[in-house]
Amino acid sequence: MELLPLVCLCLLSCSGETSAAGDGVKVLVKEGSDAVLPCSLRPKEDITRQTFDWRKDESQKDVFFYNSGIHSDNSNIGQDEQFKGRVSHFQDQLKNSNASIKIIKTKMVDSGNYSCIFPNLQPRQTFIIELVVGQVLRDRTGENIPGAAPKPNIDILADTKTRVCCSVKLTVIHLLQ
Numbered sequence: 001m002e003l004l005p006l007v008c009l010c011l012l013s014c015s016g017e018t019s020a021a022g023d024g025v026k027v028l029v030k031e032g033s034d035a036v037l038p039c040s041l042r043p044k045e046d047i048t049r050q051t052f053d054w055r056k057d058e059s060q061k062d063v064f065f066y067n068s069g070i071h072s073d074n075s076n077i078g079q080d081e082q083f084k085g086r087v088s089h090f091q092d093q094l095k096n097s098n099a100s101i102k103i104i105k106t107k108m109v110d111s112g113n114y115s116c117i118f119p120n121l122q123p124r125q126t127f128i129i130e131l132v133v134g135q136v137l138r139d140r141t142g143e144n145i146p147g148a149a150p151k152p153n154i155d156i157l158a159d160t161k162t163r164v165c166c167s168v169k170l171t172v173i174h175l176l177q
């Protein structure tokens with residue numbers, strides 16, 4: 001079935017906050033909304049007693065640090081001004097090896113490449129997540145569900161490719177049914 005690869009690609013670009021991009025993961029959000037940056041260790045292990053460190057770009061800006069329950073949100077561990085009070089982890093997810101973070105009220109300057117690093121593992125593990133914060137081109141107030149990672153909509157970044165892709169996806173799925 002030759003159409004299948006196309007379906008997969010389209011689902012990736014339309015369906016949510018993450019998509020495979022190069023060696024990493026890409027998260028698209030509208031400016032002002034919240035972003036969840038995913039990071040999970042495999043195989044699964046409880047990371048409640050682990051250390052993980054989120055850094056941004058080549059400058060290695062401190063985004064979020066966690067070490068056995070002590071973290072940027074409950075201590076004075078160095079955190080860049082840009083992220084003060086805006087980044088949290090998911091405490092109840094740590095036992096599922098999930099070190100994802102949430103950045104609230106994203107700004108354009110938050111765009112960039114984030115690394116999620118487990119410095120104490122042998123070998124040390126690093127995951128790269130690219131965040132793209134786009135301008136809201138149309139007013140769609142009322143669409144954001146508080147607390148939920150916003151779905152990047154087709155109006156973000158005026159991405160005509162995605163738009164085309166979405167209609168292709170619908171057509172293909174229709175054909176398959």
Ligand SMILES: *[C@@H]1O[C@H](CO)[C@@H](O)[C@H](O)[C@H]1NC(C)=O
Pocket residue numbers: 036038040090093096098099100
């Ligand atoms: C990690 O936790 C976040 C927040 O609960 C959730 O959105 C995400 O799906 C989880 N990731 C995995 C791989 O379970």
Ligand SMILES: *[C@@H]1O[C@H](CO)[C@@H](O)[C@H](O)[C@H]1NC(C)=O
Pocket residue numbers: 022111112113130
């Ligand atoms: C993130 O890294 C990728 C791959 O190195 C690069 O192409 C992209 O421009 C970077 N993104 C930002 C916002 O710096």
